[in-house]
Amino acid sequence: MHDLNNYTYNETSATAGDLIKHMLRTEALDDADTLSKYVLENARKTKAIEDSELVNFLSMRAATDMALNNYPAADQLFTEALELLEREPGGEYSETQIAAYSNLAYSLEAQSRYTEATNLRRKADDAALNNVLFGPISPTRLETRRALASNLSKSGDKAKAEQLLTELLSLSQSIYGDENEITIAIASSLAHHYFESSQFDKAYETGLLAYHGTIALLDKAAPSVSDDDYLKIANDVSAAAWLVVKAGLNSASNKTGKAKMVFEALQMTEMSSAGLAFARNSLRGLAQNAGALNEYTEWQSSKRDLALFDKLAVASETDEKTSTTPSQRQALERKTDQARKSLADKFPAFFDLVRTAPVPLNRFVGKASLLKSDEALIIVNPGKLESSIADNTGVVFVASQDGWFASNLMSGHDSLTGSITKIHRALSGPGSGETLADGFDKPLNVFDRDTAFNLYQSLFDYPEITSILADKNRWTLAPQGVFLSLPFSALVTEKPEGAAAGDIEPNALRNTKWLGLEKALALVPSIKAIDVQRNKTSINPQGRDPFFGLGDPAFRGIADPPIITDNQAQSANRGTDGPNPTSFYFTDKTANLANLAKLSRLEGTDGEIRALAKLLNADPDATVFQLNATEAELNKRNASGQLANTRVIAFATHGLLSGKNSATIIEPSLALTPPTKMPGQLVIPSNDGLLTVSEAALLNLNADMVILSACDTAAGGTPDAEGLSGLAKAFLYAGARSLLVSHFPVFDFAAPKLTFEALRLEQANNLPTAVAMQMSMQKMFEDHSNDLDGYSFSHPKAWGSFALIDGR
Numbered sequence: 001m002h003d004l005n006n007y008t009y010n011e012t013s014a015t016a017g018d019l020i021k022h023m024l025r026t027e028a029l030d031d032a033d034t035l036s037k038y039v040l041e042n043a044r045k046t047k048a049i050e051d052s053e054l055v056n057f058l059s060m061r062a063a064t065d066m067a068l069n070n071y072p073a074a075d076q077l078f079t080e081a082l083e084l085l086e087r088e089p090g091g092e093y094s095e096t097q098i099a100a101y102s103n104l105a106y107s108l109e110a111q112s113r114y115t116e117a118t119n120l121r122r123k124a125d126d127a128a129l130n131n132v133l134f135g136p137i138s139p140t141r142l143e144t145r146r147a148l149a150s151n152l153s154k155s156g157d158k159a160k161a162e163q164l165l166t167e168l169l170s171l172s173q174s175i176y177g178d179e180n181e182i183t184i185a186i187a188s189s190l191a192h193h194y195f196e197s198s199q200f201d202k203a204y205e206t207g208l209l210a211y212h213g214t215i216a217l218l219d220k221a222a223p224s225v226s227d228d229d230y231l232k233i234a235n236d237v238s239a240a241a242w243l244v245v246k247a248g249l250n251s252a253s254n255k256t257g258k259a260k261m262v263f264e265a266l267q268m269t270e271m272s273s274a275g276l277a278f279a280r281n282s283l284r285g286l287a288q289n290a291g292a293l294n295e296y297t298e299w300q301s302s303k304r305d306l307a308l309f310d311k312l313a314v315a316s317e318t319d320e321k322t323s324t325t326p327s328q329r330q331a332l333e334r335k336t337d338q339a340r341k342s343l344a345d346k347f348p349a350f351f352d353l354v355r356t357a358p359v360p361l362n363r364f365v366g367k368a369s370l371l372k373s374d375e376a377l378i379i380v381n382p383g384k385l386e387s388s389i390a391d392n393t394g395v396v397f398v399a400s401q402d403g404w405f406a407s408n409l410m411s412g413h414d415s416l417t418g419s420i421t422k423i424h425r426a427l428s429g430p431g432s433g434e435t436l437a438d439g440f441d442k443p444l445n446v447f448d449r450d451t452a453f454n455l456y457q458s459l460f461d462y463p464e465i466t467s468i469l470a471d472k473n474r475w476t477l478a479p480q481g482v483f484l485s486l487p488f489s490a491l492v493t494e495k496p497e498g499a500a501a502g503d504i505e506p507n508a509l510r511n512t513k514w515l516g517l518e519k520a521l522a523l524v525p526s527i528k529a530i531d532v533q534r535n536k537t538s539i540n541p542q543g544r545d546p547f548f549g550l551g552d553p554a555f556r557g558i559a560d561p562p563i564i565t566d567n568q569a570q571s572a573n574r575g576t577d578g579p580n581p582t583s584f585y586f587t588d589k590t591a592n593l594a595n596l597a598k599l600s601r602l603e604g605t606d607g608e609i610r611a612l613a614k615l616l617n618a619d620p621d622a623t624v625f626q627l628n629a630t631e632a633e634l635n636k637r638n639a640s641g642q643l644a645n646t647r648v649i650a651f652a653t654h655g656l657l658s659g660k661n662s663a664t665i666i667e668p669s670l671a672l673t674p675p676t677k678m679p680g681q682l683v684i685p686s687n688d689g690l691l692t693v694s695e696a697a698l699l700n701l702n703a704d705m706v707i708l709s710a711c712d713t714a715a716g717g718t719p720d721a722e723g724l725s726g727l728a729k730a731f732l733y734a735g736a737r738s739l740l741v742s743h744f745p746v747f748d749f750a751a752p753k754l755t756f757e758a759l760r761l762e763q764a765n766n767l768p769t770a771v772a773m774q775m776s777m778q779k780m781f782e783d784h785s786n787d788l789d790g791y792s793f794s795h796p797k798a799w800g801s802f803a804l805i806d807g808r
Contacts, residue, residue, distance in 0.1 A: 020060045024067050025231060036064040055081040055096060059103060071111050078104035098127045098140065102147060114155035121148040139182045142172055146186045153193040162197075165190040169206075179220075184213040184236070191243055195250075195389050204247035204258060211240040211265060220306070241268040242384055246391055249408055262406055264358035266379055266397055267527050270480045270725075286697060286733075292347035299339040306332045349532075349733075359527045361404065369401040370534050376400045376472040379527070380459055381480040382420075383413035394458075398465050400472060405464040419455045420486045422448065427487060428744030433797030436504045440790040446503045447796060449512055453492035456515065474520045474770060476807070478527055484725055487743045488523075489516020489777065489800035506787045509794035516799075517778050520770040522738075522806040525728040533732070533807035544647045544702075547618035548637070551605035551652035553629040553673040555689070556597040560626060563603050591688035593674050604748040605652035608709060611752035612650055616759070622646075629653075629673045631695070632687045644700045644735070648759065650707035655727065656690070667692040668726040670708070693730035701735035704762075705769070707755060708741045709802075728805045738769050738806035746801040747791065754780055754799060773804050 016039045023032035036057075043049055043057040062077035082100045101124035108117040125144040129136055145168055153161035169190055172183040187210040194203035214237040221233055248262040287296035309332055343350055363370050364377050371377055376398055383394040394409035394416055409416070426432060426447040434443035460469065469475070477488060494513040502508030515521070524530055554560050606625055613623050624633055637643055654671040674689030686695070708727065728739055740755060754776055762772035777799040786793050793799060 017056060017060060020064065024063060029064070029067055032064045033068065036061040051084045051087070052096060055084050055100065058084075059099070062103065062107070066107055066110060071107055074107045075104065078107055094127075095131070095133075095140070098124050098131070098144065101127065102144070105147070105151070109151065109154065112154075114151055118148075118151050118155055121151045124148075137171065137175060139176075142168060142182050143185065146182075146189050150189045150193070153189075153196070158193070158197055161193055162190075165193060178209060179213050179216040181217070184210050184217070184240075187213065188240060188243070191247070192388060195243065195247055195391075200247050200251040201253055204244060204251050207240065207243040207247050208261065211237075211244050211268075214240045215268070220303070238269050239384075239388060241265040242387060243389060245269060245381075245395060246389060246408075249395065249406060250391070259404060259406055260361045263361040263379075263397060263399075263404075266381065266395065266480075267358040269381060269384075287343075287347055287350065289698060290347040290350075292343060292350070295339070295343040295346045296350070299336070299343045302332070302336040302339045306336050357528065359531045361399065363531060364399045365401065365404050367401075370530060371399070371401055371476070372474060373401060374472055375474040375476060376469050377476050377478065377527075377530070379478045379480065380409075380483045382416040382482050383409070385413045385417075396459060396462075396465065398468050400468050403468065405462070405468060407462055407464070409458055411458045416455070416458065417482050419451055419458075420482050422451050423455070423487065423490060424485060424744065427490065427797050427801075432744070433747060433795050434504070434790055435506050435509070435787070435792040435795050437788050437790040437792075443504050443790075446500070447490070448500075449492050449496040449503050452490055453494070453496060455486075456491040456493055459491075472519075474522070474768070476530065477521060477523050478530075479523060484523070484525075485743060487516075487796070487800050487803065488521055489514065489803075490796040491515040493518060506784075506792040506794040509792065509796075510781065514781075514796065514800070516774065516796075517781060520768065520774040522770040522804050523728075524807045525725040525732070525805065529729070529732060529807040533737075544645050545618070545622065545642065546646075547613055547616040547622050547648045547650070548643060548646045549609035549613055549618075549623045549650040549652070550625075550629050550634065550672070551609035551623070551650070552602060552625045553653050553671060553689075554626045555599040555601065555671060555673065557593065557674045557676050557689075558627075560601055563606055590683045590685050591674060591690045593683065593689065596671065596674050596689050599654055599671055602653060605709065608652050608746075608748050608751055609650060611748075612648075612707075612755065615752055615756040616648060627673055630675065630687060631672055631689065631691055632675070634672070634691065634699075635686065638699050641700075644702050646702075647704050648707065649701065649703045649705075649736075650709060652707075652709040655708060667694060669693070670696070670727070693726045696727065696730040697733045699731075699734040701731070703736045704738065705755075705759065706731045706736040706739050707802075708739060709746060709751060732805075732807070737808060738804060740773075740802045740804055742801050743803055744797075744801060747798055749786075749791075750780065750793065750798045751801065754802065769806050769808070770804055773802075 016035060020032050020036050020039075023029070023035070040057045040061045043054055058077045058081040062074040062081070065071070065074035065077065078100065082097075082104060085094070085097050085100055101120045105117040105120035105124065108114075108120070121144070125141070125148050128138070128141040128144040131140070145164065149161045149164040149168065151161075152158075152164070165186060169183070169186045172180065172186050176183050178184075187206055191203050191207035191210055194200070194206060214233065218233050218237055221230055242265075244265040245262050248258040248265070251258055284293070284296065287293050306329075309329055362368070377400070379395075379397040381395040383392040385392065391408070392413045394411060394413065395406070396409055397406040398404060411419075426445060429445050431443060431445035432447075434440070434445065436442065460466070479486060479488075491514070492512055493515050496502060496508075496512050498505060498508035498511070502512075552560075552563075609623050609625070612618075634643075643649065651670055656669045656671055669690040669692045672689050672691055675683065675687050685692075708731075728741070731739055740758075742751070757779060758769070758773045758776035761767055761775050762769055765772070767775075780793050780799045783793045786798075791798070
C-alpha cells in the first residue's frame with residue numbers, strides 16, 4: 001500500500017474507485033480498509049463535493065465493510081447514499097440509483113435478510129425499466145430482473161423465481177447468445193435455484209451452460225486485459241465448474257455419463273491467482289524463446305481489436321453515433337482464429353500455458369489409459385469456503401485402468417482445513433519432530449496420529465475406493481486447494497496403537513501404518529501435467545554434471561557472519577517463522593529490498609547443500625551461497641548451459657508463496673540474495689532477489705530432479721496451495737522431470753540422506769522416482785541411530801518432509 005500522505009485528495013479520489021474494487025477482488029482487505037476510510041473522510045471534509053460523488057465514496061466504504069463482514073456499518077452507509085440520491089433532481093431512475101438499491105439489497109441478502117431485500121430489488125428493477133437509456137431488454141434490466149428472481153428463490157417464492165429465471169434465460173440467449181456475461185449470470189442463478197431446490201439433474205444441465213459460457217469468455221480474454229477482469233472471469237469459471245461437480249455428484253441419474261464431465265469440471269475448479277500470474281507474466285518471454293514472438297504479438301493484437309469491437313457494440317445500444325455490424329465482427333473473428341492457429345503451429349504448448357484445458361476421463365480409464373496397471377489417479381478437493389451453494393463438502397475422484405469412483409467427502413472445508421493445519425503445524429512448529437528419549441524434556445509439539453488417521457478415513461475410507469486402490473502401489477495424487485499442502489505421506493491408514501503416549505515414542509511410531517511407507521506417492525500440480533509428461537520424450541545425455549545447489553542467501557544484500565554451530569536441535573527447526581504474504585516483498589513488479597532484508601537467515605541450508613554436493617560428488621564450483629546466491633549468478637549459469645547439463649538442482653531458501661498484492665497479481669517466488677543497490681540505481685526484475693515462477697519457467701533445464709527445500713508454505717503456518725502449484729508448474733515447464741518439495745523446514749541431518757538414497761536407488765535399479773522415494777523413506781524409518789538423541793527417524797518429520805511432484 002502506498003503512503004496516502006503522498007497524494008492530494010483529488011489525485012486519490014480520481015482513481016480510488018477502481019483501486020478499491022481491485023483490492024477487494026484480490027482480498028487485499030487491509031489496504032481497501034485504509035484507502036476507503038481515507039477517501040470518505042476527505043470527501044466529507046470537502047465543502048464543494050457533489051452528492052453523486054459523495055455517494056460513490058459512501059458505496060466504496062460500504063463495499064469494504066461488507067468484505068470485512070461489518071454489515072451493520074455497510075447498511076448504514078448504503079442507506080445514506082440512497083437518501084442523498086433521492087433528493088437529487090432527476091435521479092429517480094438513474095444508473096447510480098439502480099446501483100444504490102442493488103447494493104443495499106446485496107448487503108441484506110448477505111445477512112440472509114431476503115424478505116427485507118425484496119422491495120429494494122423490485123425498486124432497482126423498476127428503475128431499470130423506466131430508464132430511457134436502458135429499456136426492457138437491456139443488459140441492465142435483465143440483470144436487475146435476474147437479481148430479483150434470485151432473491152425470490154431465497155425468500156421462498158421458488159415457483160415465481162423459476163418461472164422468471166427460465167423466461168429471462170430464453171430471452172437473453174435469443175438476444176445475446178450463450179457466450180455472454182448476462183446469459184451466463186442468468187444460467188448460473190437458475191442452476192443455483194435448481195440445486196437448492198434439490199433438482200440436481202436440472203442444476204447440472206443448466207450449470208453446464210454457465211460453465212461452457214465462462215470457459216468461452218476465458219478463451220476470448222486477451223492477455224492484455226486487466227488483472228481484475230481476467231481474475232474475475234477465472235473466478236467465474238471456478239464457481240461454474242464447482243456447481244457442475246456438485247450437481248453431477250448429487251444427481252441420481254446417468255452417473256456414468258455425468259462422471260466424464262464432473263472429472264473435467266473438477267480440473268477447472270482451482271483457477272488460482274498464482275497460476276494466472278504465471279500465465280500472464282511469462283507468456284511473452286516463453287513465446288520469444290520459442291521463436292514465436294511475432295505470432296504472439298499478432299494474436300494479442302487481434303484479441304484486443306475483438307474486445308474493443310464488443311465494447312463498441314454494447315455502446316451502440318444507447319449511442320446512435322456508434323454503429324457496428326455482424327460482418328465486421330465476423331472479419332475480426334477470422335483474423336483472431338488465424339492468428340491463434342499460427343501461434344499454435346509455431347508454439348504448440350502456448351495454449352496449455354494460457355489455460356490448462358481439462359483432460360478427458362477416457363485418458364485414464366480403459367485400455368488406452370495413461371496410468372500403469374499398479375497405479376491409481378486420485379483428485380481430492382476440500383470444498384469451497386465461500387461457495388454460493390450450501391453444500392461445501394469436499395470431493396474425491398479415483399480412477400484406474402479398471403474404473404472410477406467419485407463421491408462427496410464426509411467432511412466440509414472448515415473441518416478438512418483444520419485437520420490439515422493441525423498436521424502441518426505439528427511438523428513445522430518449534431519443537432516439531434522431537435521424540436521421547438532419556439535425558440530430554442518431554443516434547444511439547446506432538447504429532448497427533450489420531451488426527452492423521454481420521455483425515456485418511458475422511459478421504460479414502462469408502463468401499464468403492466478401497467476396492468479400486470487395494471492392489472495399487474502407486475498413487476498419483478492431484479490435490480486441490482489446501483490439500484496441496486498436506487503431507488500425504490504422514491497420513492495414518494489404520495487406527496494407531498499406544499494412545500497419545502505413542503505419538504512421541506519411537507517404537508510405537510514404527511508400529512504405526514503410514515501411507516507414505518505403504519504406497520509410492522507422487523503429486524501433480526494438475527491433471528494436464530500427467531498428460532504432458534507422459535507424452536514427452538525425455539533426453540538423458542551422458543556426462544552430465546551431477547549437481548548444482550543454491551543455499552543460505554544473504555537476504556540483507558551484505559555477507560552474514562560465519563556459521564559457528566551445526567547443533568542438531570537448532571538446525572532441526574530452522575525457518576519455522578513463516579514469511580509474510582508475498583506482496584510484502586514486492587514493490588509493484590520488483591522486489592521490496594527493505595522487506596526482503598527482514599527474512600530470517602536459513603543457516604542450516606548451507607550444510608544441507610554442501611552435504612548433497614558431497615554425496616553426489618559435485619565439483620566445488622557447483623554450489624553458491626551468500627553473496628553469490630543471486631539471480632544474476634543463476635542466469636549466468638543458465639546462459640552458459642550449466643543448468644541444462646545438470647542432473648540434480650537444489651534451491652534451499654524461503655519460498656514466498658502466499659498472499660495477493662493490492663496493485664497486481666503477485667507471483668510465487670524463491671527468495672535469493674538481492675543486489676547491492678547504489679543510490680539512484682534502479683532494481684531490475686531479472687536481478688532483484690526474487691526468482692518468480694515466470695522467471696523460473698524461462699530457465700533451460702534437463703534435470704532429473706529439482707529440489708526445493710525450506711520452502712515455508714505460508715505466513716502464520718497456514719498451508720498455501722496456490723504458490724506451491726505455481727512453482728511446480730514453472731520448473732516442470734522449464735525441463736525438470738520431477739520436483740522434491742519440502743512442506744515444512746526439514747531436518748538438516750536427514751534431508752540430504754533421504755534425497756541421496758532416493759536418487760541412488762532410482763539410478764541403480766531403474767525405478768520410478770516415486771518408488772525410489774518410498775524405499776528411501778522406509779530405510780530411514782527403520783534407522784534406530786537417532787532414537788536416543790530425541791530426534792528419532794521414526795517420526796514423520798524425518799522421512800516425510802518432502803513431497804515428490806512427478807507426472808511421469
